[in-house]
Amino acid sequence: MAKQEQPGLLILEIGGVCGVLEGHVELLKKHFHLITMNEFLKNKERLSEKIKSVFIYADRPVVDRELLQSLPHLKVIANSGVGVNHLDLKLISSFGVKVTNTPHAVSDSTADIGMALMLASARRLVEGCQIAVSPQTERFAADWLGDEVTGATLGIIGMGSIGYKVAKRAKAFEMKILYHNRNQRKEEEEQAVGARYCEKMEDLLQQSDFVILVVNLTPQTHKFIGKRELELMKPTATLINISRGAVVDHDALVEALQNGIIKAAALDVTYPEPLPRDHPLLKLKNIIITPHIGTATVQATRMMTEEAVTNIQAVLNGLPIPSEVIPQ
Numbered sequence: 367m368a369k370q371e372q373p374g375l376l377i378l379e380i381g382g383v384c385g386v387l388e389g390h391v392e393l394l395k396k397h398f399h400l401i402t403m404n405e406f407l408k409n410k411e412r413l414s415e416k417i418k419s420v421f422i423y424a425d426r427p428v429v430d431r432e433l434l435q436s437l438p439h440l441k442v443i444a445n446s447g448v449g450v451n452h453l454d455l456k457l458i459s460s461f462g463v464k465v466t467n468t469p470h471a472v473s474d475s476t477a478d479i480g481m482a483l484m485l486a487s488a489r490r491l492v493e494g495c496q497i498a499v500s501p502q503t504e505r506f507a508a509d510w511l512g513d514e515v516t517g518a519t520l521g522i523i524g525m526g527s528i529g530y531k532v533a534k535r536a537k538a539f540e541m542k543i544l545y546h547n548r549n550q551r552k553e554e555e556e557q558a559v560g561a562r563y564c565e566k567m568e569d570l571l572q573q574s575d576f577v578i579l580v581v582n583l584t585p586q587t588h589k590f591i592g593k594r595e596l597e598l599m600k601p602t603a604t605l606i607n608i609s610r611g612a613v614v615d616h617d618a619l620v621e622a623l624q625n626g627i628i629k630a631a632a633l634d635v636t637y638p639e640p641l642p643r644d645h646p647l648l649k650l651k652n653i654i655i656t657p658h659i660g661t662a663t664v665q666a667t668r669m670m671t672e673e674a675v676t677n678i679q680a681v682l683n684g685l686p687i688p689s690e691v692i693p694q
């Protein structure tokens with residue numbers, strides 16, 4: 367019997383380097399015949415008919431009309447990661463192509479980064495490390511104090527799967543939990559972690575010691591936190607962003623941090639990424655910035671690849687799709 371040909375999976379590359387971790391290539395190869403972007407571009411005529419799925423690792427490669435037009439049998443674009451703001455969902459859907467993402471794989475690692483940023487900011491961990499390694503410092507000054515998160519109020523904006531994981535962790539830290547969700551109240555989650563729903567985001571902003579952003583970036587959440595929202599926060603409060611940089615108006619944030627409107631910020635995401643070296647946010651002392659490492663763990667990246675494979679197979683076999691992203 368002739369060996370059944372595996373479906374072709376086009377891997378989008380970043381800057382000429384394969385965007386998928388080497389270890390995961392093996393996993394993908396078990397299920398698909400892999401075609402890199404370079405290979406595809408060199409053999410477009412021969413390969414375009416064979417490709418049914420595209421795999422995207424991280425949020426950089428562009429899927430445009432030209433690419434979509436060159437893949438007549440494309441059925442699915444599998445995004446490895448949860449955020450799909452880099453994809454034009456309406457355009458892709460107009461080609462009859464489905465988009466999938468990996469919300470389950472990323473939720474623990476991203477919630478961990480949110481907690482890590484909150485604790486690092488509250489306890490001045492980065493400054494502490496600098497003091498410890500500085501040849502000038504023998505001991506830290508007696509008035510060099512951080513804040514405890516125990517008993518503090520955490521406001522979670524966006525109670526999706528990552529927001530809920532943050533809430534569970536915050537409960538273990540004995541924090542008071544408020545949340546705001548633009549779409550719907552989550553009563554089950556509320557009860558499980560003892561969170562209080564704030565119908566108006568303003569209430570959450572006014573009452574929280576830490577505000578964490580866990581919303582998707584959409585046209586509605588672009589610059590969701592601006593001057594007005596920052597001014598509603600307590601001057602002792604910290605803003606943490608683990609969603610997408612563009613959810614926060616960076617100019618307003620610089621102003622708020624410079625003028626003591628809020629106490630501090632801790633960002634895993636910025637706009638753009640990375641920030642230009644002369645960006646004013648990089649000059650401030652009351653900020654911690656990490657380079658979008660929410661899902662950068664061995665476990666999450668492996669699960670993202672596995673979740674993407676499951677999604678692709680479901681689409682190709684006409685089965686229910688575990689994580690389909692529907693254009694709004």
Ligand SMILES: O=CC(=O)O
Nearest residue numbers: 447448449472661
């Ligand atoms: O940023 C990470 C993701 O979108 O999963």
